[in-house]
Amino acid sequence: MRPKLMEQVEELRGINSVKIKEASEGGKKVVGMYCVFSPQEIALAADAIPVTLCGTKQEPIEEAEKELPRNLCPLIKSSYGFAITDKCPYFYFSDVLLAETTCDGKKKMYELMGKIKPMHIMNLPQTAEGEEALEYWRKEMIRFKSFLEEKFGVEITEEKLRDAIKLANRERKAMKRLHELNAHKPAPLTGMDMMLAQWLKGFNVDKEAGIRLIEELIEEVEKQIEEGKFAFDENAPRVLLTGVPIGSGSEKVLKILEEAGASVVVLENCTGYKSLDVMVDEEKEPMLALAEKYLATPCSCLTPNTARLDLIERLAKEYQVDGVLDLTWQACHTYNIESFTVKNFVKDQLNLPFLQIETDYSESDVGQIKVRVEAFLESFIETAK
Amino acid sequence: MYSIGIDIGSVAGKAVIFDGKEVIGKKILPTGWSPKETGTKILADILKEVRIERNQVKSIVGTGYGRVALPFIEKKVTEITCHGRGAYYLDNSIRTVIDIGGQDSKVIKLNEKGNIVDFLMNDKCAAGTGRFLQVMSNALEIDISELSQIASGAEAENINSMCTVFAESEVISLMAQGAKKEGIAAGLLQSVANRTNGLVSRVGIEDRVFFSGGVSKNSLLKNMLEKKIGVDIYSSDLSQFIGAIGAAVIGFEDE
Numbered sequence: 001m002r003p004k005l006m007e008q009v010e011e012l013r014g015i016n017s018v019k020i021k022e023a024s025e026g027g028k029k030v031v032g033m034y035c036v037f038s039p040q041e042i043a044l045a046a047d048a049i050p051v052t053l054c055g056t057k058q059e060p061i062e063e064a065e066k067e068l069p070r071n072l073c074p075l076i077k078s079s080y081g082f083a084i085t086d087k088c089p090y091f092y093f094s095d096v097l098l099a100e101t102t103c104d105g106k107k108k109m110y111e112l113m114g115k116i117k118p119m120h121i122m123n124l125p126q127t128a129e130g131e132e133a134l135e136y137w138r139k140e141m142i143r144f145k146s147f148l149e150e151k152f153g154v155e156i157t158e159e160k161l162r163d164a165i166k167l168a169n170r171e172r173k174a175m176k177r178l179h180e181l182n183a184h185k186p187a188p189l190t191g192m193d194m195m196l197a198q199w200l201k202g203f204n205v206d207k208e209a210g211i212r213l214i215e216e217l218i219e220e221v222e223k224q225i226e227e228g229k230f231a232f233d234e235n236a237p238r239v240l241l242t243g244v245p246i247g248s249g250s251e252k253v254l255k256i257l258e259e260a261g262a263s264v265v266v267l268e269n270c271t272g273y274k275s276l277d278v279m280v281d282e283e284k285e286p287m288l289a290l291a292e293k294y295l296a297t298p299c300s301c302l303t304p305n306t307a308r309l310d311l312i313e314r315l316a317k318e319y320q321v322d323g324v325l326d327l328t329w330q331a332c333h334t335y336n337i338e339s340f341t342v343k344n345f346v347k348d349q350l351n352l353p354f355l356q357i358e359t360d361y362s363e364s365d366v367g368q369i370k371v372r373v374e375a376f377l378e379s380f381i382e383t384a385k
Numbered sequence: 386m387y388s389i390g391i392d393i394g395s396v397a398g399k400a401v402i403f404d405g406k407e408v409i410g411k412k413i414l415p416t417g418w419s420p421k422e423t424g425t426k427i428l429a430d431i432l433k434e435v436r437i438e439r440n441q442v443k444s445i446v447g448t449g450y451g452r453v454a455l456p457f458i459e460k461k462v463t464e465i466t467c468h469g470r471g472a473y474y475l476d477n478s479i480r481t482v483i484d485i486g487g488q489d490s491k492v493i494k495l496n497e498k499g500n501i502v503d504f505l506m507n508d509k510c511a512a513g514t515g516r517f518l519q520v521m522s523n524a525l526e527i528d529i530s531e532l533s534q535i536a537s538g539a540e541a542e543n544i545n546s547m548c549t550v551f552a553e554s555e556v557i558s559l560m561a562q563g564a565k566k567e568g569i570a571a572g573l574l575q576s577v578a579n580r581t582n583g584l585v586s587r588v589g590i591e592d593r594v595f596f597s598g599g600v601s602k603n604s605l606l607k608n609m610l611e612k613k614i615g616v617d618i619y620s621s622d623l624s625q626f627i628g629a630i631g632a633a634v635i636g637f638e639d640e
């Protein structure tokens with residue numbers, strides 16, 4: 001049974017787009033961000049509103065393809081398409097943009113996007129290993145802080161940073177607790193609802209209100225668990241979804257999985273659990289603490305990225321999953337190449353069925369994906385017999 | 386009691402009837418425009434042929450792309466699972482199934498229990514499928530059934546394009562340059578063998594290998610494929626029916 005509060009969570013979409021307008025017109029600054037490497041705390045400490053601009057919809061892609069190669073990751077095309085068509089209210093109200101040198105496609109696209117709005121680029125190291133990488137990334141944090149201070153004419157004090165860190169940690173903790181509810185067998189929430197709740201947090205203008213709503217939702221779901229009300233029955237195959245980020249508009253494969261009867265219990269991707277696993281250390285010097293936290297993101301843009309395998313292993317056990325699906329966007333080199341490593345790891349080390357789906361945001365291949373997904377699920381239902 | 390498996394593919398609808406041990410009847414019809422009509426007709430036909438009443442059949446399982454259109458089935462199972470189960474039923478030492486159908490090609494890996502451990506499918510474009518050979522046969526102005534015979538013994542021309550559209554113009558320009566039909570035909574089969582090998586090597590080959598689907602009737606292609614992947618491959622008269630057989634076996638086992 002779907003928790004009643006999910007409706008309110010969904011309404012956030014409309015509410016936030018009005019709120020962002022009001023806030024912007026009321027003089028609040030807005031920082032648009034594209035990735036979970038973006039330290040939202042620094043924006044919060046500058047008394048600005050951080051919002052996620054990562055493109056998850058097909059619509060603006062056609063426009064984007066007039067300037068970008070067609071054979072490019074849909075997430076990059078969608079993000080750019082929203083920027084040039086100005087159809088996204090959050091982009092429209094963003095005063096500055098923050099981007100990182102993650103994958104090649106994104107960083108070259110950002111060069112073009114930077115001509116539309118003031119943009120700051122944080123140089124992400126290629127690796128998370130070693131003191132030098134951390135030190136480099138810490139300096140990038142400082143550089144971003146100075147950028148905002150100068151742009152917005154504010155001073156970002158240590159105290160403000162510490163408050164922002166606490167606030168963002170509280171949000172993370174709430175989202176993490178929500179995600180962990182699905183460790184219960186059977187799962188109380190569908191993967192679709194989990195995705196929505198996690199994705200919508202990126203647009204919360206009022207973080208406190210967002211946290212409160214999630215805490216209420218957790219209470220409601222906990223009650224449902226006690227009453228034995230679940231989203232799926234005991235026998236539904238439990239799937240861990242890993243790979244590229246997804247949001248409303250790019251949830252095709254998640255939807256197909258659940259329509260075929262799977263219960264997607266873990267979203268290991270960066271729009272799901274990945275960013276919630278580690279908190280920012282509230283004791284340490286803020287810039288160092290932020291650098292540590294964000295560099296600990298097991299994204300395929302970093303090399304090596306063995307931390308992703310460790311995370312998959314841990315989550316697969318905690319959530320008692322029956323299979324792993326790796327979703328990769330077309331023309332995404334980092335995830336597509338890494339998929340082979342993930343496949344071998346899942347099959348040989350975890351002894352679990354594995355399927356990779358490479359696709360884009362369009363609906364053209366829904367039929368073909370269905371066959372693969374259904375066969376994938378059949379393979380472990382048959383094995384279970 | 387009996388079970389029936391119906392496999393509605395892009396080119397043909399296939400049905401078999403199974404008594405728990407043997408396949409006691411089989412039927413094939415062109416799919417035509419309506420998978421639903423084909424399915425209904427093939428069911429009526431096969432029951433009539435083996436003189437079995439509908440109420441003696443405990444389960445009907447549908448598979449193939451047209452399975453969703455069948456109103457009378459108890460259960461639908463994907464062609465991937467059914468092909469795996471069907472091949473395993475025919476020979477339980479089969480570990481790899483290569484299936485080249487009209488619209489897609491797939492490689493399925495089985496474990497010693499006949500369960501699917503991995504699979505890969507090419508269905509985005511016609512490259513390496515029966516459809517590819519059909520279009521090319523048209524370009525050569527021959528019937529697809531003659532392809533193997535014409536090509537046998539000929540030195541294969543190099544066909545570089547995998548894409549059906551580009552390969553077609555390549556074939557036409559080869560003909561314009563005076564290349565022989567025989568060589569082009571051999572080149573086309575070689576190109577399908579190469580493409581299939583690409584798919585196979587991504588999944589990894591494990592002995593014994595079974596070859597199914599409409600295209601598996603082409604003996605020259607089978608030889609080319611054997612050379613390419615380096616192991617013997619097996620086929621069967623029933624190979625076109627393995628999807629339907631798998632469906633019937635699954636239906637019989639289900640309670």
Ligand code: SF4
Binds near residue numbers: 036103297
């Ligand atoms: S996958 Fe990596 S680079 Fe892409 S948005 Fe997520 S964290 Fe950023």
Ligand code: SF4
Binds near residue numbers: 075103244301
């Ligand atoms: S999905 Fe891959 S290609 Fe697309 S933005 Fe993320 S890392 Fe880059």
